[in-house]
Amino acid sequence: xxxxxxxxxxxxxxxxxxxxxxxxxxxxxxYAAVCKAIxxxxxxxxxxxxxxxxxxxxxxxxxxxxxxxxxxQAACVVEPATSQDVSATLKILGAKKAKFAIKSGGHSPNxxxxxxxxxxxxxxRFSTVKYDSKTNTAIIGAGLIWDDVYSALAPxxxxxxxxxxxxxxxxxFLLGYSFKTNQYGLAIDTIIKYSLVQPxxxxxxxxxxxxxxxxxxxxxxxxxxxxxxxxxMKAFPQTAVWGGILIYDQKxxxxxxxxxxxxxxxxxxxxxxxxxxxxxxxxxLLVVQVLxxxxxxxxxxxxxxxxxxxxxxxxxxxxxLVSLIKSIPIGTTTGIRNSFSxxxxxxxxxxVIDVIINQTMIQGMALAKKSAxxxxxxxxxxxxxxxxxxxxxxxxxxxxxxxxxPFFINYAWVSQAFDNDFNTAMTEAQVxxxxxxxxxxxxxxxxxxxxxxxxxxxxxxxxEQMYGKNLPxxxxxxxxxxxxxxxxxxxxxxxx
Numbered sequence: 001x002x003x004x005x006x007x008x009x010x011x012x013x014x015x016x017x018x019x020x021x022x023x024x025x026x027x028x029x030x031y032a033a034v035c036k037a038i039x040x041x042x043x044x045x046x047x048x049x050x051x052x053x054x055x056x057x058x059x060x061x062x063x064x065x066x067x068x069x070x071x072x073q074a075a076c077v078v079e080p081a082t083s084q085d086v087s088a089t090l091k092i093l094g095a096k097k098a099k100f101a102i103k104s105g106g107h108s109p110n111x112x113x114x115x116x117x118x119x120x121x122x123x124x125r126f127s128t129v130k131y132d133s134k135t136n137t138a139i140i141g142a143g144l145i146w147d148d149v150y151s152a153l154a155p156x157x158x159x160x161x162x163x164x165x166x167x168x169x170x171x172x173f174l175l176g177y178s179f180k181t182n183q184y185g186l187a188i189d190t191i192i193k194y195s196l197v198q199p200x201x202x203x204x205x206x207x208x209x210x211x212x213x214x215x216x217x218x219x220x221x222x223x224x225x226x227x228x229x230x231x232x233m234k235a236f237p238q239t240a241v242w243g244g245i246l247i248y249d250q251k252x253x254x255x256x257x258x259x260x261x262x263x264x265x266x267x268x269x270x271x272x273x274x275x276x277x278x279x280x281x282x283x284x285l286l287v288v289q290v291l292x293x294x295x296x297x298x299x300x301x302x303x304x305x306x307x308x309x310x311x312x313x314x315x316x317x318x319x320x321l322v323s324l325i326k327s328i329p330i331g332t333t334t335g336i337r338n339s340f341s342x343x344x345x346x347x348x349x350x351x352v353i354d355v356i357i358n359q360t361m362i363q364g365m366a367l368a369k370k371s372a373x374x375x376x377x378x379x380x381x382x383x384x385x386x387x388x389x390x391x392x393x394x395x396x397x398x399x400x401x402x403x404x405x406p407f408f409i410n411y412a413w414v415s416q417a418f419d420n421d422f423n424t425a426m427t428e429a430q431v432x433x434x435x436x437x438x439x440x441x442x443x444x445x446x447x448x449x450x451x452x453x454x455x456x457x458x459x460x461x462x463x464e465q466m467y468g469k470n471l472p473x474x475x476x477x478x479x480x481x482x483x484x485x486x487x488x489x490x491x492x493x494x495x496x
Contacts (some may be wrong), residue, residue, distance in 0.1 A: 031075030031118060034098045038078055041088040045081040050217030061123045067109035067338040074120035081125040083229050088200040093119060094486035096482045101491045104222055105145050105169015109338035112491040123171060126229050131156045132478035134374045149323040158239035159321055161187040165328040173219040174231060175220050175396060176455050177406060179292050180269035182382055184236060185389025188219040193232035199486035208392055217477040220396030233340050240318050243292040244327055247307060247313035250285040257353055259305035264348040264381050270294060278357055279376040280431035281362020283297050336373055336412045341426045342456035343434045344404035348379055353438040359429040370421050371414035378408040454493060461495060
């Protein structure tokens with residue numbers, strides 16, 4: 001197997017995003033005039049770039065995304081450097097009813113989630129990382145990728161809860177799951193302050209004390225309430241970590257199945273984590289196995305059930321956190337079409353793992369001649385109490401009593417002509433896996449509490465399936481802070 005193929009499989013198994021459907025906007029909007037008006041209002045530290053001319057290369061860089069399913073030709077790209085310039089931009093967009101999108105890392109595969117034919121707001125200039133040793137907190141700019149965050153914090157021997165792969169944007173991910181989630185909760189559980197530009201243009205600092213309703217909404221409510229330019233997060237001590245990847249071929253699958261099933265059932269160590277991705281590519285079934293331990297070395301023999309299985313590729317060592325993250329790059333998948341889906345799974349029983357393997361083979365073979373690059377299903381492990389770390393209410397998840405693993409489905413292909421085929425196949429796999437997962441005794445009891453993880457959810461997911469009982473409150477908060485529905489002009493799951 002080629003190194004590029006191995007990296008491709010890994011990349012497809014670790015992408016985290018948030019997105020939305022594209023709202024309808026009047027075709028009468030003069031976007032050239034809108035872009036010119038924004039340029040006239042923003043400061044010299046910010047920039048407006050468009051196709052052609054001297055800024056063409058920057059324009060192309062700004063509109064490029066990880067997945068080609070989420071690339072559109074924007075009328076222009078605004079690169080604000082200050083919250084004041086974000087405010088000026090939002091005021092003009094709202095007044096003109098102009099379609100726009102917000103881009104942090106640009107890793108959503110959903111069309112229109114961080115791309116637009118209108119005005120694209122790129123947050124790349126919000127790139128500050130500031131660590132405060134007195135409060136043990138870090139201010140994170142919304143335009144950063146997690147590689148840079150980890151690198152900036154490493155000299156201080158601390159880290160924050162962030163993405164588990166290279167190239168993921170800070171702003172889009174911060175709802176999510178981390179290698180440290182077992183110890184400290186979801187990333188949103190560790191955010192203590194938001195710097196927010198509201199849809200009206202008002203610039204506010206949001207904390208639990210200053211704006212409890214908005215603080216609740218921002219913790220999982222995506223970009224419904226304006227544009228966040230900075231996050232203040234709790235920082236945690238960070239030593240070297242141990243881990244990396246193993247690649248297994250199909251003949252090793254029974255042994256990997258046994259090892260993964262046992263780990264998922266028995267692990268109680270919050271420092272340990274695995275991700276087991278079953279993938280079909282180039283006519284073969286493979287397993288990409290990620291092992292992680294939050295210390296320079298795991299306890300003796302801890303991962304032996306995986307290590308004793310013969311692997312075709314092995315990259316495991318004691319290393320820095322950023323080294324581990326960079327060993328799982330995203331960039332090699334640029335230019336491929338992607339789609340995501342998810343199933344909330346309470347327990348990975350042997351029957352559940354078997355249906356995951358079977359669906360990988362079934363859908364992989366069915367899509368092989370339709371420009372398929374990879375069909376993958378990723379099993380993610382978390383200890384039972386990981387949701388108990390959240391001390392305040394959050395928009396997501398709506399239920400913190402019943403913990404679910406955010407099982408990840410990701411299909412990638414080349415030709416746009418087969419978009420419907422891949423989305424249909426993904427839905428079939430999702431239904432089949434969920435049916436088995438909820439037929440198990442524990443799954444059946446907990447199914448009523450299941451919520452879909454928004455960062456993995458496809459764009460047509462009903463809001464109720466992600467936010468449950470919290471949805472009425474989120475809609476009320478949205479109406480209060482965005483009375484003119486300015487954020488409805490952008491991509492995102494809309495609380496309207």
